[in-house]
Amino acid sequence: MHDLGFLARVKDVDGEKKRGFDIYVGGGLGTVPHQAKVLAEFVPEEEILPISQAVARVFARLGEKQNRNRARLKFLIAKLGIDEFRRLVAEERAILPHDDRWAGYVDDYLPNYEEVALKTAVSLNGISLPEGYADWFKTNVYQQRQDGYFVVTVNLPLGDLTSTQAFQLADIASKYVGDNLRTTVEQNIVLRWVSEADLPNVYNELKGVGLGDGGAGTIVDITSCPGTDTCKLGIAASRGLAGELRTRLAARSATMPDAIKDLKIKISGCFNSCGQHHVADIGFFGNSRRRNNRTVPHFQVVLGGKWRENAGSFGLAMGVVPSKKVPDVLDAITERYVAERERGENFQDWVTRLGKRDVKKLVTAFTDVPIYEEQPSFYSDWGDPREFSIGDMGIGECAGEVVTLFSIEIARAEGVAFDALLALDDKDYALADERAYRAMVLAARSLVRNQFLDVGDDPDQIVSEFRTRYFDTQLFFDRYAKGKFARYLFNRHENPNPNPTEDSAHQLIEEANLFIEAAHACDARLAGALAGGVTL
């Protein structure tokens, strides 16, 4: 999932063991994730710097310069195709002037690189173990390849530690492992080179400063981006939700079935993926919906992503639920998995076996939002008591609920986007591509009809009306992403893909879902400014 990725390998070359790497390129999460592609298998270690330089040169020459949102290697490779990109990199590599430093690190740096443990490895030797140690050991400690040494994970709820704890942790590290702490992508810190005999004391000392939580790498160890707490792009309170889920799951951890203990949950506050929700078993990303004249924080449920195998597959959005319903959705999904899984079946395989239709049903059971007067709590987020209303529409004299024409029309678009997912499941990529496109056209039509009721069904007319009414006027523009989502529609409308692949169809479906979300947001913004809608 990175622009450039290297996977270490050892290979027999003419009877000699040679070190090298498989090189991957063009991965990335962000709004529309791209799976990295293999650029070259087994590249000897002295070749990885020049190849990387050649990749960077090709990108510098041909990469996007105008539109910052597309200035990533992943977009260039998707545009050129991996074969053409590989050819260009080989061409560039062939003309690179030689540089001694390419191989210098192999000859000079690596042989002299050494990590020295602070303490000699001593085994436990029957030391009595403190209370809680056994559980903590199971999840937070693993053995190094060097005998007698262990890696300890300091589990930081939401990745937080106070400045006092930071000083205390530094003291603990200096005492047991020296001056090296390592941060992890799962928002924890690891201490390496802990001698086995020190483990009970390390545990006691960490516990003494409030850093002795177990459960590292398990379902309670949720990753979350800053979300609305501090990020100006945040749409929903990812940290608030992560905290709430952690508290609830931790309270049940003693009785939790083993099957779900190791599931990964990752949460982003918006579509940008900073919380890496695509590569979790169960991911969530924030968005919002309008109910009458109020904004209701919501999260998209993303299922089936893989953390293992270097983020081996990305999950797909399965439906949007109100933020306050996320704990219930999580319970429903995990309970059903525990009840129905076959022996040894992992979560991704179970999701695939259940099928998108049933998964969708499971999620949509939680989509209803009660009206504000019944349950105002739905209108604020976890850990964030603020309520948002859309402008000052005021409540009508009629007590009935306002159902807008937009909400009926956009529901059709959502239905077609879901049908695109089913086609993807059936490996009918052309149909998936066509449906994802149609979903975007329908979503554009939903907005156009707010202004021009009689727009027909012709995609050319819809796209052209949408362009003049919503794009040229910037009404559709997201405050930060600007016209990014509209370009998904224009691009597919103007450049239909003659040979959709699994990757391209998957991406277009993601784009369609984001376009639909942007249409919801646009409608909500305009409703704030206009007081619109029809009462049914």
Ligand code: HEM
């Ligand atoms: C103020 C806070 C932040 C802002 C405004 C922000 C903004 C963004 C944006 C706009 C993207 C999308 C880039 C794209 O589409 O290619 C992105 C991606 C990402 N961000 Fe952040 N971010 C913030 C904090 C964080 C934090 C705290 C982390 C994790 C420690 C993080 C990790 C990531 C990751 C992993 C991606 C995906 C990159 C990829 O693979 O394409 N971000 N961020």
Ligand code: SF4
């Ligand atoms: S995912 Fe969105 S809310 Fe979260 S840090 Fe990134 S840009 Fe901000």
